[in-house]
Amino acid sequence: MIKFDYQEPTTLKKALALLDKHGDHARAIAGGTSLLIMMRQRLLLPKVVVSLARIPKFDRITFDAKKGLRIGAGARHRGVELSPVIKQYYPLLHETFHKVAQPRIRNMGTIGGNLACGDPLTDPGASLIALDAEVVLTSSRGQRTLRLDEFFIDYYQTALETGELITEIHVPPATRPRWAHIKFTPRSVEDFATVGIALTLEAKDGSCEDVRLALNSVASTIVRAKQAEEVLRGKPITDATIREMGEIAAAEVDPMDDNRGSADYKRDLVKVLVRRAVQEAMQRTG
Amino acid sequence: MKHTIRVTINGRLYEEDVEPRQLLAHFIRENIGLTGTHVGCVVGECGACSILLDGQVVKSCLHLAVQADGREVTTIEGLAKDGELAPIQDAFVKNYALQCGYCTPGMVMTSYALLKTNPNPSEEQIRKALAGNLCMCTGYVQIVDAVKEAARGSKNG
Numbered sequence: 001m002i003k004f005d006y007q008e009p010t011t012l013k014k015a016l017a018l019l020d021k022h023g024d025h026a027r028a029i030a031g032g033t034s035l036l037i038m039m040r041q042r043l044l045l046p047k048v049v050v051s052l053a054r055i056p057k058f059d060r061i062t063f064d065a066k067k068g069l070r071i072g073a074g075a076r077h078r079g080v081e082l083s084p085v086i087k088q089y090y091p092l093l094h095e096t097f098h099k100v101a102q103p104r105i106r107n108m109g110t111i112g113g114n115l116a117c118g119d120p121l122t123d124p125g126a127s128l129i130a131l132d133a134e135v136v137l138t139s140s141r142g143q144r145t146l147r148l149d150e151f152f153i154d155y156y157q158t159a160l161e162t163g164e165l166i167t168e169i170h171v172p173p174a175t176r177p178r179w180a181h182i183k184f185t186p187r188s189v190e191d192f193a194t195v196g197i198a199l200t201l202e203a204k205d206g207s208c209e210d211v212r213l214a215l216n217s218v219a220s221t222i223v224r225a226k227q228a229e230e231v232l233r234g235k236p237i238t239d240a241t242i243r244e245m246g247e248i249a250a251a252e253v254d255p256m257d258d259n260r261g262s263a264d265y266k267r268d269l270v271k272v273l274v275r276r277a278v279q280e281a282m283q284r285t286g
Numbered sequence: 287m288k289h290t291i292r293v294t295i296n297g298r299l300y301e302e303d304v305e306p307r308q309l310l311a312h313f314i315r316e317n318i319g320l321t322g323t324h325v326g327c328v329v330g331e332c333g334a335c336s337i338l339l340d341g342q343v344v345k346s347c348l349h350l351a352v353q354a355d356g357r358e359v360t361t362i363e364g365l366a367k368d369g370e371l372a373p374i375q376d377a378f379v380k381n382y383a384l385q386c387g388y389c390t391p392g393m394v395m396t397s398y399a400l401l402k403t404n405p406n407p408s409e410e411q412i413r414k415a416l417a418g419n420l421c422m423c424t425g426y427v428q429i430v431d432a433v434k435e436a437a438r439g440s441k442n443g
Contacts, residue, residue, distance in 0.1 A: 001307040001308075001309070002307065003305075003306075003307055004306055004307060005287060005306060006289060006306035006350070006352050008352075008355075029350075029353075031348075032348055032349060032350065032353065033330060033345075033348045036309075036348050036349075036350070037329050037330060037348070040328065040329065049306065049350075051352075051353060053353060078342070101418065102414070102415070102417050102418040103343060103396075103399070103400075103415060104333070104336060104343050104344050104345050104396070104418055105330070105345070105348075105418070107339075107342040107343060107344050108344050108345070108348060108349070188417050189413075189414050189417045190417040190418045
């Protein structure tokens with residue numbers, strides 16, 4: 001392991017000041033499940049590691065029927081998975097976080113750390129995008145809020161600037177009650193998805209009023225498939241329209257060959273799994 | 287620069303100076319001398335280094351020793367009480383749930399944590415909980431049997 005200094009500030013303000021002071025030489029550590037691996041592999045070489053563990057209430061989860069859900073960036077995957085309000089009002093998030101890796105990683109990794117890492121293979125981002133989530137980004141200079149579907153830029157690259165931290169994830173009240181989450185894994189349950197699909201849908205009299213579709217593991221970022229959404233939005237939900245939606249989604253993504261499958265295989269999976277996701281969402285009463 | 291940390295391990299408080307880059311797994315083995323926690327892949331894949339941190343199962347190779355300051359660790363050595371094996375350890379022995387034994391401490395710690403939160407798991411829940419623990423001898427069937435037996439035992443008393 002590389003050498004570095006370790007700091008454990010006790011307030012958010014102090015943490016931001018440290019990140020500001022050390023600039024690109026500093027890295028924040030939350031759960032550490034991604035960061036420590038990258039440091040061991042010499043992909044990241046921080047001189048200062050700033051722990052967020054002692055920041056008060058950084059893992060707080062609150063819900064308000066009008067304003068929606070606020071998840072502190074330090075909330076662990078396990079905390080999101082087991083949160084009673086999330087289970088009740090955002091079953092898609094409950095289901096998704098239940099599928100992240102396995103319990104040991106869920107006991108360690110945090111939602112903020114996961115998003116900040118910008119890894120396109122991980123599960124949380126797609127479901128959060130399907131729920132119109134926003135991230136609150138804070139630095140010593142101020143605060144801004146960004147839609148999550150505009151946050152991911154490229155492989156391991158996000159809109160986070162030097163000295164900036166994700167401090168909160170905001171999920172508005174769920175307006176599309178139907179949902180589906182499909183994590184296709186070829187080997188074992190704790191693996192990354194070959195293809196991950198998150199869908200939220202509002203339907204009336206068999207027609208799609210509104211829809212969000214986001215996918216992981218099929219491009220250099222977690223992606224929202226806007227063209228595929230357009231195929232279904234405002235149209236009757238039939239075998240033909242959902243088939244077309246799957247085909248458009250498959251054209252919209254840009255998967256890579258890897259040990260979880262070839263790019264062609266993943267595109268075929270997208271076609272099939274998008275269709276199944278809509279069918280699954282329609283079987284849920286909401 | 288070294289940091290002084292205070293960690294409770296298996297009920298005993300230790301105060302040690304550590305470098306920030308030292309992993310918790312190495313701290314437990316090298317500074318404290320508890321070598322039951324095994325180090326396998328050191329990248330969070332194999333599960334051999336699983337321990338309990340504040341009662342929750344984690345991988346000690348993905349954790350810095352400095353991050354454990356003020357927290358409570360339980361390792362495989364902390365399960366037996368007064369020379370009596372914990373029921374999950376007993377069940378591993380009775381079911382021949384180990385061959386070379388390298389993965390065993392991690393398997394036992396993960397199973398122990400599962401049974402603590404879910405005393406009556408289904409086979410699928412057992413398999414899912416153990417999914418991140420690799421056994422290179424591939425003796426998974428007996429391991430699942432052992433967890434089932436330990437669960438039955440806990441129900442009987």
